[in-house]
Amino acid sequence: MRSTFCSFRARFALRLAIVAFAFGILAACKGGDGAADEEKQVDTSVPVEAVAASRRSISASYSGTATLEPESEAEVAAKISGVLLKLLVEEGDQVQKGQVLARLDDENPRLNLAKAKATLKKLENDYQRSSEMFERKLLSVEQNDKIRYDLETQRATYDLAQLELSYTNIVAPISGVISRRMVKVGNYIQVNQALFKIENFEPLLAVLSVPERELNTLRTGQVVRMRVDSIAGKTFEGAIQRISPVVDPATGTFRVTCEFHDETGQLKSGMFGRLEITFAQHDDVLTIPRTALIEEDGETAVFVVVSGAEAAAAEKKDGESAGTAEASAGKSNDDKKSGADKSDPETKEAPIPEWVAKRRLIKIGYGDNEYVEVLGGLDEGARVITVGRSAVRDGTAIQVLEGVQ
Structure with missing residues (x-):
């Protein structure tokens, strides 16, 4: 009888040890998950590059490509x-x-x-x-x-x-x-x-096929700047010689002939030129890089870098400004949820990120290859995301790379 009782106590003690060990593993796992969650929350910040909106001069221009050809040639x-x-x-x-x-x-x-x-x-x-x-x-x-x-x-x-x-x-x-x-x-x-074949390089001509929408913006005599691939780092200046008054119905374009006088003799017939015709200029206007633009559904927007505290305050203010009727209707449910939250010792608020991305609609004006004019929706100095904007959404936590202004 005594032997049976001792055996029972031994089995009972073993069971207690197993249960304690199991609870210890669960606690460790829970603590580990919390640390992992915290680490994961930090790592979800998307790295981006941002540039501040600044003032500069910007031009409205048309860009195109053409092959240089002589004014006159003969066999x-x-x-x-x-x-x-x-x-x-x-x-x-x-x-x-x-x-x-x-x-x-x-x-x-x-x-x-x-x-x-x-x-x-x-x-x-x-x-x-x-x-x-x-x-x-x-x-x-x-x-x-x-x-x-x-x-x-x-x-x-x-x-x-x-x-x-x-x-x-x-x-x-x-x-x-x-x-x-x-x-x-x-x-x-x-x-x-x-x-023999003789070509007269003085002047050289570049003929552009320009879309019909530009017909009223281009004029004879307007300055044309050209860069050629074979002569790096140099820009040649010319002018519009003549504009065809007829629009090709098949392509919807009209011919613009530009002439270039090159006293250095570097330009040759057959060279491939990249041309830019400036027809208007605005000085001291607010601009942002073209790479920051998001154009969809007929709207133009950018992602602005905002501090997490500022974004949280704005969201809180928006929440407090909700209608009284809606707040009253959900009061009882909120009380129940609040009670449930208070009773749960594991419930805690998520940490506020340092920076977040906020989508903002803007209005743009003139633009060149690198920058666009901002007519409204953005203040000077506001930082807009230029690299990494495709990976963020409105309210996404971001990490602004150091050294990017």
Whole structure:
């Protein structure tokens, strides 16, 4: 009997130890969860970068791209056939209108000219004698006129032979730069065969296809600034030369031709240019970076950095301004919840974050590639989120990175 009682007490003590151990594990787990929750609450702050709204000058402009092309260009073609004997220019050479670029074999045209000259001289002598005989009435009118017509025909033949001889000198029809040579010395050149291409780089043109909505904002003579990829760090200034009065119905655009005079000779035909036409400017206006804008549902908004205490005070004030009828209707339920909260020792308020993001509607005006003008909804100095705004919502706790103004 005594042995049975001792066995019972041993089993009872073992059970108590197990229960105590279990409660200890639960308490430890609960405490650990609380620490994890607290740590998790801190880590939920979203890191962002913010920039303060500041005052600056801003311009309204249109930007586009175009390929540079010459004002005038020409392909130099042969007007007579023959072997190319000499090249006098090369690609890249600057030439003037009328300058000799190459020479063809002139032996045959020179012989034709000599033959035509000899025949012309003979007919001139014949006509002189014919005229003397006609005055003496020794020659009829018909005979005298025939010799005169033959003389006039030979004079035309002689002029043509002179012209063909001149065609053996290939001359430049316009001033410009030799952009391409298409023949070599010794080639047999056919009539109308292209030998050179000349482009006049003064000025160079850039033709933009501009949307119809800009038709009333662009004017002839407005300043155009251009950057080209191959010449880094330099901006070239030009002007609008002409604007087409017709809108292409297929594309909804109109042509704007801009001209550039480059005395340095750095600009070349075919270069890809990025153009900007400024048509208005506002000075000393409130601006923010374009990267801060949120445009959706026809509205423009930004996320502003607000202190957590300020946001909590604003929310509390909004809660206190709720209607009296609504507060009365929910009074009994609030009392019950309050009692339940007071009775629960684990219930406590969430910590207030240092910074939160608040969505704010704004009105914008002019804008360029980097900044936009703020017409309303934002005060000077207010910090707007520029990096990380896609990861936040209204009221999200944020961490503003140090060193970002």
